[in-house]
Amino acid sequence: MTDAAITVEGVRKKYGSKDALDGLDLTVTRGTVHGVLGPNGAGKTTLVRILSTLLRPDAGRVEVAGHDVLTQAYAVRLRIGLLGQHAALDEELGGRQNLEMFGRLHHLGARRARARADELLARFDLTDTGRKPVGAYSGGMRRRLDLAASLITEPEVLFLDEPTTGLDPRGRAEVWDSVRSLVDGGTTVLLTTQYLEEADQLADRISVVDAGRVVADGTADELKAATGGDRVDVVLRDAGQLTTAAALLPLTGVRVDPDRRLLSAPVTDRMAALSGVVRALEVAGLEAEDVALRRPTLDEVFLHLTDRTKEAV
């Protein structure tokens, strides 16, 4: 058995004449979290629907948990959990009724389906509202219930399509905690997101997808490094001194952000740049609040990568 939980090779999917996926390749190692990062319309949902046997690819090969999604769909379904982009629940039924129904459809049997429903309600802090119809749940509660429904059989591979979109920071943190504890239990997770912070926090590896293709692939650090070198940020006490400082400091390509009283510039030799900046500030008698070297943020990586592909088209 290979150590790949998900293998995607040259997958294409057209809607009419539009390419939603245009030869996408992806490999996810067992027991890891893989982030799929991309702007609106990149093809994230299409990919998740193909992986979870809901949609047939036009071309390419897709294996999940060692089984082909086209020819062994049932074997795949036994091993996956799916949290779609939008809640997939019966809104008129209660939370407990939903979970129990899905448990029965996993063929747990009546007794185990009930027990499992109670277990999951407790785990996701929904026991008190288990009887209320899901239509009356808040967005966060609904998302938690939806997540619980995708975990009925502790799947080998879990797909999460934008799991925290629309959640408040607390709801987001709760979902993140759940994902982390699942991964500790050995589950492989593929999650799509538009939040770069989310990919940074959760994912072992990230694929940046744009226009139906993977445009970059690697760990968060690798992606940041590939996008360009480090930067030095200088925050001054007095915004009025920004222009003086920009001219004075031994830096090129300086960006000025008056609102944050910030000067930012790319650097090649990290230590030389840092000591040069500090010395120049001292000599000129400029008061700095903060001087720091930093990697580019994933936001910068993301904009950089998705922009470049647009230019190439």
Add this chain to the structure above:
Amino acid sequence: MSTSTVMNTVTNPATYALTDSWTMTRRELARWARQPVAVVVNLVFPVMLLLMFGYLVGGGRGVSGAYLDYLVPGMLALTMAFGLEGTMVAVTRDLEKGVVDRFRSLPMANSAVLVGRSAADMIQSALGLTVLIAVGYALGWRAQGGAGAFLGAVGLLLLFRFAMLWIGIFLALVAGKPELVQAVQILVWPVGFLSNAFATPEAMPGWLGTVVQWNPLSQTATAVRDLFGGPGGEPGHVWAAVAWPLALLALFFPLAVRRFGRLSR
């Protein structure tokens, strides 16, 4: 112990077709228990139509006599036809809410999604027939054909409903959107009224009479009237009331099943 790798010797989910269909039917029953008002409104609506037409068309003499004998079977058939709407709304809503996607991603027998829907709708229709027949009895209507004929009539009505059900599923899968469902809902009315449910086609202008006579709803109504031994029945019409729904089923059942399979396109 992990529940994950359920030691599963089953390789074909069709093995679960019956269990899963029952789970899906139970789901619908549970929904009714949650919305008793909606259920009651559904049952009362045809009763209201019966009373309304009884008084209006019956000429204000009250709902009784020969017209009642004509009207009750017509209303029973009409109720079955209008069931199409309910089926369509339910299927569209499930598609819209994404819950069908979850079902399709589970290791269940996929056929159960549609089988459960039909079982639940047939139960509801049987309930609707019971209520309407009971109200008819309360108003003084009597079936005069004996127990066998009575059961035959109920069977024909349910067969007609079953055909409507699969048309409803097909249309919902094709339309997919609530706006289009509304269009169909509006169209169901003329189809329902261009039948002999309320009035005999002889009383209508030529072309209209022809349309009305060919309406499958009229076929069922005529056969049921015959079996109930009331006016407007035609002996031997039973075969038309069997053939029409079967023909519709032969067309729409495979179309609906195919359409369901195409959700993965």
